[in-house]
Amino acid sequence: MVTEIEAKVMQAKKASIVLASVDTDTKNAALEAMAKALDENRHVILEANRKDIEAAEKLKRKGELSQALVDRLKVNDGKISGMIDGIHDVVKLIDPVGETLHTLELDEGLELYKVSCPIGLIGVIFEARPDVVPQVMALCLKSGNSTTFKGGSEALNSNRAIFDLLVEAAESVEGIPSGAFQLMETREEVNDILELDAYIDLLIPRGSNDFVKYIQNNTRIPVLGHSDGICHVYVDDDADLTKAYDVTFDSKVQYPAVCNAMETLLVNEKVAEKFLPKMAQMFSEAEVEMRCDEGSYAILEQIDFLKSVVRATEEDWMTEYNDLIVSIKMVGSMEEAIEHINTYGSHHTDVIITENKAKRKTFTGLVDSSSVMINASSRFADGFRYGKGAEVGISTNKIHARGPVGMEGLMIYKYILMGNGDKVADYAGDDARKFTHKVMDKKVSDVL
Template sequence: MAEDIEKKVITAKKASIELASVSTEIKNRALEAMADALDRERKAILEANVKDCEYAEELKKSGKLTQALVDRLKVNDSKIDGMIAGIRDVIKLEDPVGETLSALELDDGLILYQVSCPIGLIGVIFESRPDVVPQVMSLCLKSGNATIFKGGSEARESNRTIFDILVRAIESTEGMPQGAFQLIETREEVMDLLSLDAYIDLLIPRGSNEFVKFIQDNTRIPVLGHTSGICHYYVDEFADLETAWKVCFDAKVQYPAVCNAIETLLVNRNLAEAFLPKMAEMYLEAGVELRCDEDSYTLLAGKGLSSLAKATAEDWGLEYNDLILSVKIVDSIKEAIDHINTYGSHHSDGIITTSDERRKKFTGLVDSSSIMVNASTRFADGYRYGKGAEVGISTNKIHSRGPTGMEGLLIYKYVLMGKGHIVADYAGKDAKPFTHRKLDLKFGDVN
């Protein structure tokens, strides 16, 4: 088993070198072939997904799979449309490979270029969502990165079918290397994959808090990702009520099983009486379980609302991924910010306010990768951020942060162009000085 996975990884690593230099035109032709193939093979994808959904329901009954993961697994024609649209959006994006990031003259005729390039070989390990395969494959292809995919067993048929369709389309495109994209399927292969730091340059895990943390704790390969999505919305005392009701409802109810849905609602005490009762009614009618702190419980119970639960200390740090919401009344924006920075996961948090002063304070002091002002946290997504698709959402503070598209799959190299220059001329008693002058040049321009 270990030998098989290593062989696949080495094959992809070798192909990554060739893929890094494939032209934009060829890459875009391969992407168009991928989109056409998904459209053409809808029936095979849907049939494979039915098998996975049946298996997932059995796993859920035995307590081995959550409802959130079952929901993420399902594929229909609308989701296939989304996969196709995502690939075609990537076609429209500028090719980031070979972009000149800076040009610096060290001396006359000696110019240092900083040029963007692919990271190399990316390992993507994910749970449930089969749409991760076309999302990530399209971004990796456009950015010139080879990729190893490992999906969960609950989505095996869907992942295999979609992967095979896409790889056939890519490898039938003239000029594309063979073997740049590989799929592994068994749980045992994951530990083998995590040990191959000599070949794999970056890991991107997509899944639960426990899943991502396991990956981070068991590899020496750099990991791009977030362990949890504990997102908050703070309704300020200067909030517009109609905006607050609409945005806070969407941020929880529109799709609760994802990492950018809110898990805690914080409400300023001065607005709680006017805002919270109607908000609670909207949530309860939508089937949301409310876990309230003492003050919000007293307020809502006093308004005749039932089916309320009292929050425990553990609730503030939980990612529900379900129709469950913690509610807390706070005395000030400072208390809200402190709560978010203490219990949040630095993912996506928001404020409803009409005050510029409060907006600036909140956006300046909340330490999260995305901060929303009067807009739903559900916008924290690579596609919605105009990245074509996303490889994941990162709460790291190095390399890439927030919804991550192709920019998170790139690094850079330095290229020094000279004319027989030697260091000896710039050292010692009569050393020549460096000019260190910034230039408006593109790599490849005549030097």
Template sequence: MTEHDTDANVQQAQRAALELANLSEATRNEALHAIADAIDARHDEILAANERDVEAAEEMLAKGKYTQALVDRLQLSPSKLESITDMVRSVAEQDDPLGKTLEARELDEDLELYKVAVPIGVVGAVFESRPDALVQIAALGLKSGNAVLLKGGSEAAHSNRVLFDIIEEATAEVADVPDGWAYLVEAREEVDRMLDLDESIDLLMPRGSSEFVQYIQDNTSIPVLGHTEGVCHVYVDRDADLAMATDIAFDAKVQYPAVCNAVETLLVHESVAGDFLPEMVDRYEEAGVELRGDERVREVVDVEVATEEDWSTEYGDLVLSIRVVDSLVDAMAHVNTYGSKHTDAIVTEDADRAGQFMRGVDAASVFHNASTRFADGYRFGLGAEVGISTGKIHARGPVGLEGLTTYKYHLEGDGQLVATYAGEGAKPYTHREFDGAWMPGRLSDE
């Protein structure tokens, strides 16, 4: 793939984005249902391609070059494919994010300003290991009227190619869906070229390690919506229901350890450590979890020694570090020092202490008496997600349809001139907010 080819494909995505922005919601939903139906009809083909990727990944695992977490995220199954198509259909069922009037303000009689939701334009997503991420990002891009550039990891090359071909072929059969609205980036060199195309690409969304996201940010002037690692915490407070805490801490680690919203560090208040830790450790060990603890944890239970590095490590596997803390303030300080601003949870029956933790922890999602595994676009009712943003600008937490929109201002007038509102004796603005939806060429009846 040459630099010229990359430029040409990105330019085609630009043209497609302008057309997508003006497609009706009915057409976009029709295309999404076509994608879901096509994936349903081609399970065998997808699973065969995925098997090739998994076999190669397992060879790399045996050589110590891949982790088990990566292999787990890579693998597809009939039930996983069914959940993927359910996700696509759920995106179709979401409210249309485009054309919504976010604010309406009268500047003067018959001079009305509307703030209206629109697509971002061309969105580039770089992700690893999970073929389902390709479908999620494509579905959300289509529903939100954005052209998407999709770069998956080489470990999922066969899976990504067949899924992309299915998406491209399915949407080609839907009238008015433009060619080139989705583009599969397969060569690593193309990513470096994309970083230079700040006049053509409107947003980049890298999903991977902090080092990878930092590399993207350091080498482009395109806005970057970073999805970095998930160093998530569960804090068991002095006033926790310990049976509930055991269930939550177990679910947060064991239910699916390979994902970014799985807990990596368990914090326990010193006053409940003796009662809580023995049963909790037994349950973890029965599930095959490798446990590491600080000195105070090891006074209560027999686990491996936790190092300073453990507190900031995303294991993505059945490994967990545990620390005993003296207070709620100490728990918050640990989270804010070592966490990745992804998702953290407190288990307590004291609402005031829960509120203090939720206000004081700097993370995209903070939960009370619930597993960190709920940090997910589908579970949040967003249909799906393109990633979980751990930054604070534009979008934060699971990024769904709303995170893929921006806005523009539409002003409806009746011949007004700025000169009327300037200088001595100028007419004042009314600046009155009202409830109303923008429609071209029509002023509000209010």
């Protein structure tokens, strides 16, 4: 017997075949309709989100929900404008479907084309963050992928309001198949979705470390994403300290409840006594708790006006706080900083502040992370800021896609061989024909 969840997924899988061949103008028209629907129905979204926030605040008071999760849940006019801008940016992106990636002549008149195509059906499972729905739906639609969404119960009203507006708008455009986008809402559906490897081609989880690890450990479906966001800023002894103050503060304080916020500050011992007091004052004024190793604690404990300076534990180096908390450690060299990052980090985003060109090269070469910043905030690790229009997530994987993932992470390729009655038998035996294997500057659209 086919369950309701499986029926939805099967419908989306079937629609993905049609969506893969929809032309660019039709997809862009659907995206414009989606953006317009969000703009004209702001009040609907805000009212739905108000209900979710009220419920979330009650759970927070009971200790059942963190402040970080409540922060991620909030939607205001500015966030809705950001959703709309993100969709408009996706409209401007080049349609990746059907792009000729490589052409090889096997022999005269026998040509092999490597052509980009959608992955198929993308499953997105996420906590809080209702803005995930328009971001991912826009990228999936433009790249020709169907999508099933499973949001957290804390964002039930917001997700439903946004999803319904987007789907109604997209399906109002002739040529967009119905059922290509589906929303799941009950908690039980998560485990059901994880078992549907016969239909879902790729899973993208967005949420807490434990949540993402659970997804990764309980499905046969390929998973794109990251479980931890333990990001570092290293202030080198050749740093411009004015830059260091700005970058370090922004990396932690600008929005601490996200995966690309700094969690650990590493400071070269040669500049620590000069750098740390002012940096700690800036943190203290922003109500950041500082968890210090012995060296940094010895410097900061002497400053009377500082608040919340405590000793760090070994666990702090392995913790993603998603809050106004930072761990601080003094290191003797850049090499020690790199060793710490590669040992305790999550290969997400790490930063060096230095004016030394040789050190920049060494740091970027040896730090094994999906994004490495030089004299710039870790918060730049974002699909929108990277010019991808939006992102489906940030991946620390080393295959398929890495870092902030836009449409390129939703694409795969197929091979198309154009022949004229050619037989493999002609290329075997004593008098076998020889392959030319000549690279060609030719597109598949030239022959189809």
